[in-house]
Structure formats: C-alpha cells, structure tokens
Amino acid sequence: MTSGVPTGGPASALAASVRAGERSAVEVVEDHLARIAAGDGELHSFLTVTADAARRSAAEVDRAVAAGIDPGPLAGVPVALKDNLCTRGVPTTAGSRILEGWLPPYDATVVTRLASAGAVVVGKTNLDEFAMGSSTESSAFGPTRNPHDPSRVPGGSSGGSAAAVAAGFAPLAIGSDTGGSVRQPAALCGVVGAKPTYGTVSRYGLIAFASSLDQIGPFATTVSDAALLLDVIAGHDPADSTSLASPPPRASAAVQRGVDGLRIGLVSELAAAEGLDPQVAARTREAAEALAAAGADLEEVSVPAAVYGLSAYYLIAPAEASSNLARYDGVRYGLREEGDDITEMYIRTRSAGFGPEVKRRIMLGTYALSAGYYDAYYAKAQKVRTLLVGDFDAAYRRFDALIAPTAPGGAFPLGSKTADPLAMYLNDVCTIPSNLAGHPAISVPFGTDRSGLPLGVQVLAPALGETVMFQVAAALEAAAVEVAAR
C-alpha cells in the first residue's frame, strides 16, 4: 500500500528547483518574507525576522548554483529557528526579558549545519519563556496565535516554529522538545514535528531548559520533509559530550517502505490518558486501524510506568532548570537591575527578568534538590525513569514501533489554561515518556476535533529507531490523507 505515500514535500521540492537552477533562492526567500510581512502581524510567530541576513544567504546560494557548486540538500529553503538557539550577532532571547538585547558571539551547531546544507534562516520564532510551557503564552514578548484559529494557542513551547510552518512562512522550522515541545505544537498546528533519539542532534548552542531531556527536532508540513531536515541537523558533535558517536540512522531512508508486516503497538495507558478528549481517542483508534489496514500487525500494549511520567518529569525538568537558569544573574550579560549589594542585585534582576512560570519551576526544582528532599523527589523520579525505560524495552521486544495520541486535545483558546498550571502540564502527558526514555517520537497530523482543528497522532520508536519511526509516520500521513478524502 505504498502508492498513496507522499514522496516529498514543499521543502524538498524547493531545494530541488533551486539546486537545478530553476528557481532562485532570493526569489524564494522574498516570497516567504512577503508572507511573513503580510501574516505575522496577527500571528506573532517570529520574535526577530532576519530579512537582510536571509537575503544575503539566499544570494550566496544562488551564486553557488551559478558557479556549479551544489549548495546542499536544503538549497535556498527558508527555515525558522526557535529563539532558544544561539545565532551569532542575532538577538537570542529564549522568550525571556532576562536575555533581552543579548547577542550571542557564536552559532549553535544546528545553525552551522543548516547553513552548510544551503538553508536560509528567515528568523527566530516565539516560544514559552525558556521553553517552559505548552501554549507559547509564557513568552515575555506576547503569545503566538494558531494559524487555524487565531483565538487559540499554537501549543508550545515551540509554538512560534509550529505556527510559522503551518502559516507557510517557512516550509521548515527547528524546535526543541523537552517534554513534548515540538510534537504538541505540531499536533495543534496540523504539521509534522519530531523529537529524535537523545544525543542525535547536538545541543551545543541550544539554551538549556532540562539538559538530560532537551533535544532539538524538525518541523515540516510532510513526514519526508521532516526526515530531510533531521538528516541535515543530526550527527556527532564533539562540542556536545552527550552527542552520540555513532552515525545517526537515516531518517529519510524508509519513508516509502510502508508498514506491511511491521508490528505496531497502541500504548493503552496513553490512549486512555487522564483528560483525553474523546475525539483524540477516536482519531488514535482510527490511526491504529488505518495502519492495520496498511498491513501492520496491530495490538494494544501496556507500558505501565508511562502513567508516572508526568510526575517524574515535573521533578527532573525543574531540578535541572533550577541549575541551568542560575547563570542569569545580572553579572555578565542580559538584564541587570542594580541593587545595594550583590545579593540584592541578584534578587532584583531575577525577579524582574523571569516570568511567573519560570519562577515556579525554579522554585520547584530548587526544592526537589534540597538537602533532605533529594532522595524523596529527584532520586525517586530518576528511578521512575529507569522503570519507564524497562517498560519500553519490554514493549519493543514485541513491537517495532508504538503509537499514541500526541496531545490530550486540540488547540485551546488563549488564556484558558494560564491560571491553572496543572491543566497546562497535562498537555504533555503523552509526549513526556519519550523524553524520559531518550527515545524518538514524531507527531503526524491525523484528522480534526469537533471544531475542525487539527489533531496529531504520535509514533514512538526505540532508541535510534528513527528509520522505522519515519516509515510508520509516512504510512500514517498517507492514511490521514485518505481518511480526510472519505
């Protein structure tokens, strides 16, 4: 059943035409800059549009093509970067006042890799402050709106990147995913978003939220474009000690292979997660049926520790964040609020520079690591993590890949969950287990909710299982097209 599988996407098509000299990269970038100028006033997916730099790099791509040099697999393709990726000389805020005006003196490894693949960065996208949130509303610079319904959130924390791709401002975008921050906004914006195996993409230059969970991932409108982008950014980086030494699996290798004979498990605990919209449960079941119809052996499977994922995550992630965010102290860069002595300067700077969600998590994490509480909280949460990996391992002895919902519901109205942090945290209940385990997962658009807003289904795979993950994702994508057409 491979006939209906899309074989490419707008990004690969653009790159092909630029490489062939059929379209100029400058023309492509002008086209996208015009779309941004026309549409982003309402959506606010970008914090910075790097129009001049984009024009310059597009011109370079064109010169290379003219000189007979291949600019690379992303030749002339506009890419939007989440604003927690360092860009040399370009403001990088992580969505926080505390970094307002800071200009990094260096590029993140991902940014360098994109440039050497011929990609053209068009700007830096909005995010929840320090990637802490699921709606992009905790950004210090105002929320981003969902292109499908501007009264609703795009999800988060990579909401700006998801919205930019959904709105057609860029065919590709980069996000970071600590507990679902690529996959959940991808689902809410109706695009594809993936979190690779921990260690696949270098974190060098990614402003850390929770180092043991953070992983950079691609956004695209199609599965194969996402695979193309992941193949460009993945790979060992000596500047990141947690970067895997082995060459990453080719994400794009198997997108057209179909799922005939693959064993795929539907994760019971996540398919029936607390607070799941019935529409989401229904779409997930339809996705399972569609994969079965495409030839996969489909069964339900239990991953018992998955239900503890959210609790463990909200100890581990804030604990690491409390340490990672200590450096924003007003001494060396970013915001400084003067005080009579050093302690007062620290307190005033951090009080003024951080928003309420960031402060909440710093306090949670500081508490979890405190003497006398460490064993009860942080150490126990790490044990849950070990349990979870064990449960996943057991499942992967019987299955090649797993599926689950991405988010418990579709895009919700702005402001509807900001007063209730726990309701907001529940958005990540289905995505968090993959971060805790370090496994790859991808969200593929699959149907809509009652209001016609997009929903997503997740494909989970074991560590370094990107190839099979993209293989299943492509089949889901094809099935989604067919379901929509019926």
Add this chain to the structure above:
Amino acid sequence: MSSWETVIGLEVHVELRTETKMFCSCPNRFGGEPNTHVCPVCLGLPGSLPVLNSRAVEHAAAIGLALHCRVQRSIFHRKNYFYPDMPKDYQISQYDLPIDADGWLELPSGKRVGIERAHLEEDTGKSTHVGGGGRIHDADHSLVDFNRAGVPLVEIVSRPDLRSAEEARSYVEELRGILVAAGVSDGKMEEGSMRVDANVSVRPLGSGSLGTRCEIKNMNSLRSLGRAVEHEAARQVRLIEEGGTVTQETRHWNEDEGRTSSMRSKEEAYDYRYFPEPDLVAVDPDPDWLETVRAALPPMPADRRRTVAAAAGMEPGSDAVVTVVRLGLDGYVEAARSAGADANLAVRRLANEVAADSGSVGNLEVGSWVALLAMESEGKLTTAQARTVLKELLAAGGDPAEIAAAHGFEALDEDVLAGALDEVISADPEAWARYLAGEDKLQGLFIGRLKAATGGKADLAAASGLLRARRAAASP
C-alpha cells in the same frame, strides 16, 4: 595544652598543569590581561556545553596512582551556589563518585596519612573587590577576571590523621613533592596553584573520638598553614577549658593579625544541591590505559628517600636525605655512589652547601662532582677548600683540580706541615719560649708564619692543632 591532642585533616586544591582549561580549549595560563583567556564555555554563556579535557583526567589518575588510591569510574556533579566569579553559578565537580579513593601518603617520618579521596573540579574566576574593606559585601564595586574560570583542579582530601602543625606542613610539603614529581602541577602555593584548607579539632589525649572541627581557609604559605593550625588548636583548647564548646564553622585565617575569625556557621552553610551533571558522561578509566599512566610515573619522593638513605647509610627521614630529595638532587648521590665516591659525603655536601647556595646544582657537572668528592675523601682538599671549589663549580662549572690549583689548594700532608712548623719554631726560639710560658696570643704569630712558609696551603685547623700538640709535648 599538654593534655590535648590536635587532629587535622587537610583539603588541598591543586591547579593541574594542562595546555587548556578543563572543559574548553582556552589556554590554561597564569596571568594574562583580564578576560582574554575566555570563550562561551568558560564564560558559561547560554547554550554552551562542557567537553572534558582528557589530559586533566590523566593527571587526576596519575595523582591517584601516586597516592596509592583506587582510580575508579567517576561521574561529575553540579555544586550549586551563587557567586559572581562563578560563570554558571554552579561548579562542575565530583561528589559521591570521585576519580580517586582510599589511598595514603607517607611522610618523611615514615607515618602514613590516609587519603580519603581526590576529585576533579573546575576553578572559578577571580574577584577583586574595590573600595570598602576589600570583601564582597562592603566593596564599592567588584571586578571579575574569568581567565582562571574553568582551570582544572584536583581536590585532595586527607583523613584526619595529622596531629600537629609540623605534621600538617610536612604533609603539604610531601604532597607538593609528589605532584611536582608526577608532573601534574607546579605546586606553587604563593601563586595559588596549591591551596590548602585545614579541618582542625582538639580532643583530650588518649580519646578515641573526634572533637568538633572548624575549617580554616585563606592560608597561602606553609608558614601560615602552621601558624593557623597552632592558633586554631590553642583557641579551641582555651574555649573548652573555659567551659565553652567548639561550634562547627568555617573560619578565616588573617595572616596580619595572626588569628582566625568566623566566616559562617554550620547553619549558614550552603546547601549545594548536588545532582549529577547531565551535560557530561561518566569517566571510566580503562585498565590498560591506567597501566600506561602508572608506567609513566617517575619514582616518588618516599622511594627516592629510601634509595638515597641506603646509599649514604643514613635514615630515610633524616634532614639531609629529606633535603636532598626535596631539592631533586638525588641523581647526584646516585652518581657518586655508582662512581665509587663517598655517597654519605655526597649527601652532606648536597644538603648543606648546595642547599644553602641556590638549592640547585647550577653548572656542576656529574664528572666534576664525583672528582671533587674523591679529592676531599682522599685528603687532597681540606673541607674548607672543597667547599670553596664546590661553590665555583656551582657558579661556573669547570674542572675541580684546576680550580683547586688556581687557588693553590694542594695536598699538604701532615709531615710537610710538621716540618714547616719545626722550621718556624727554630727560627724564633725567644718567641717560642714566651708562648710556652703562657703567652697565648703568640699562637697567631706562629700560624701566620706557618701559612707564609707554606704559601698559604696550610689548613688552619690542622695547623692550630699541630701547634697546640707541640706546646703540650714541650711543657713539663
């Protein structure tokens, strides 16, 4: 104080001698214009990540092996606290799994001091507090230099096995000798490449339990370490004898005032919120690699003292042997021994004359050294003459026989000297009679004439001895 025993454990921070810093490729160099040896990593800029310097690991392993530790699989932790010269507001250190554990160090006295652990960590930057009292909270402003931030350190923690200020100094001196021998540090306490904190407590002599300890900081020389420990022990004894109790706290040694003062109590101690550093992976030393590190280690001071002592027929803990090894002059003892020269004489000359000169052998070549020792042993040179020749050899090198000849130092055996004295006496019988009658000041006259008669070659000590012997023989 006689009924009290002082118990001391030392924490020594050692800056490792590496080309680059611990987690980045900035140069590890003392000094330099402030903030010139910095990069995104050692400045802790957002998004930067540490990459472990393998040479620092090798040095830490070498320290562990030299201190008879178990060199084991270790991980890094973050030690969280705010301080303006700490770029990330946490220090990457090791906590419950240090690279080196459970070793010992042998003092020249032969005593073994337990080593609890030695772990890797990064150094902080350096703050200069301008105005006010020079401390952070009353300064007008502070300047921070991050050149030192990220310099690799090893912290070596001893067990509370030391019992006096003297032993504490001896421990640090011995440790410095080991670190320098292993090539991992220059061991300069004054430049801060070795920094010592002391945990001091006192207990009644014979007691098996430990008293409450205080940690003393800010001692920047061996001398100030000794003074601080003595002062602190006396303070604690006085406190207890006056009916008070010692409270666990960190105290600051003030070199000028010669006393310690409270910095912070146990209650005020930081909660460092240690947790495993997620940006680094475990360090798991390969046994084969460890063997190559061990094989590359030169002999350590304790072994060298034993070698020197055996050659010279002395005790390994004797001052002369300790001095020779501390100054790294044992090669000259070995040269003497293997050439058949008097190794005991060699140790004495090295521990006295060379140590007093510059502490180094300067331009002294091994051949000249052995030849000089032989000349002295054979009586061709007097002790004083040998010292003069040695001084010139150290300064400018050369052939000892030629130097001796240039000074007119020649063999002048006792018979020649006796003959010359007889001539001097018979030339002035009147003076000799007065000398015999008790006019002692005439001794100078005879010695002077004897020197003149021998062209200055007469050894003064030998001449006076001979003169006195003649008078004793002639007296009734």
